[in-house]
Amino acid sequence: MSQHQPQTFTAFEGQRRLVSGPLHEVALAVKRAEQRASNGIAIFSDATGLAVDLDLRGSDHEIVARLQRTTPPNPAAPQETATPAPPRGRGRPKLGVVAREVTLLPRHWEWLNAQPGGASVSLRKLVEAARRANGDTDRGRVARDAAYHFMSAMAGNLPGFEEATRALFADERRRFASLIAAWPDDIRDHVVRLAFGGDPVDPANVNR
Structure with a gap:
């Protein structure tokens, strides 16, 4: 959970x-x-x-x-919705799954149905694997978007804003830190915290 x-x-x-x-x-x-x-x-x-x-x-x-x-x-934050379920009698407990339509090509269904546990179990495993594999990428994208929105509001007229924006989305952290080093301390530090989750105001302390 x-x-x-x-x-x-x-x-x-x-x-x-x-x-x-x-x-x-x-x-x-x-x-x-x-x-x-x-x-x-x-x-x-x-x-x-x-x-x-x-x-x-x-x-x-x-x-x-x-x-x-x-x-x-x-x-x-990951959004999860719970669907109320009717009262159940004895038997295997409900796992909180939600039934929705999935459209796949016939060859996809054939492959899924041939997997241990069938299509539903296989789809759940594939989704969980994708979430684990893409989790860092997704979190990084959200963090960079947040930093950009704040920068646009508070630093849009500051020197180096355009170059810093390009460095941010290219994930060029050292260059980004050097470009915003002369910005007002609190704005600079907050941008870095939003973008990278830390407070590395010295470019030498920023990885990559």
């Missing part, structure tokens, strides 16, 4: 990182900071890198209750 990581958000006041954490904590911190902030405050999803708009009216309790009703699912 997959473990879903809690969704986190980061708020920036101008070019300075204000706070990171669960959405309700960030929202309350932003509400308090707005009373003394000299620059605009923006809140970004760490999962997507996109800015989010929050309704911060009312008491802390009202804000938290409103967020609990409207917080979207984490797009970076």
